[in-house]
Amino acid sequence: MIAWGFFGGVCLFSGGAPNYYPNSFSGPADQPILKESRMCVTGDVQRFNSANEDNVTQVRMFYTKVLNEEERQRLCKNIADHLKDAQLFIQKRAVKNFTDVHPDYGARIQALLDKYNADSGKNDVIRTYTQSTSRVSARERSNL
Numbered sequence: 001m002i003a004w005g006f007f008g009g010v011c012l013f014s015g016g017a018p019n020y021y022p023n024s025f026s027g028p029a030d031q032p033i034l035k036e037s038r039m040c041v042t043g044d045v046q047r048f049n050s051a052n053e054d055n056v057t058q059v060r061m062f063y064t065k066v067l068n069e070e071e072r073q074r075l076c077k078n079i080a081d082h083l084k085d086a087q088l089f090i091q092k093r094a095v096k097n098f099t100d101v102h103p104d105y106g107a108r109i110q111a112l113l114d115k116y117n118a119d120s121g122k123n124d125v126i127r128t129y130t131q132s133t134s135r136v137s138a139r140e141r142s143n144l
Helices: 056-066 067-085 088-101 103-120 136-144
Strands: 005-007 011-012
Touching: 056 088, 067 088, 067 103, 088 103
Parallel strands: none
Antiparallel strands: 005 011
């Protein structure tokens, strides 16, 4: 069982599930009915969906205009070193994000991951984590 409890703003997890949100392992979902209300501070304050923001231009400029060739190589190696133990579907998702920034950025990371995965004989194993709701009350389920 995975416990998705909230304890003073700190998330508690069990069962080996990832401790970040959103995640790819059946974690909690947004509940629109639990949206925070507006309040006046120095103007209206509310949460907003940032999904349509430009998240690549600044990173692209950093990659192409600030970093030199040696720094790009180190950055890509560092990222691939940290991604190599992730499941393949997560690696693919991450490489897509880096490719969105710059095709060379994604290609370098993918090439390093291909080498690591070939050396380790990594299989495309996908683990999923599910939450058992049999021991969870209706109120707790509504908060998931």
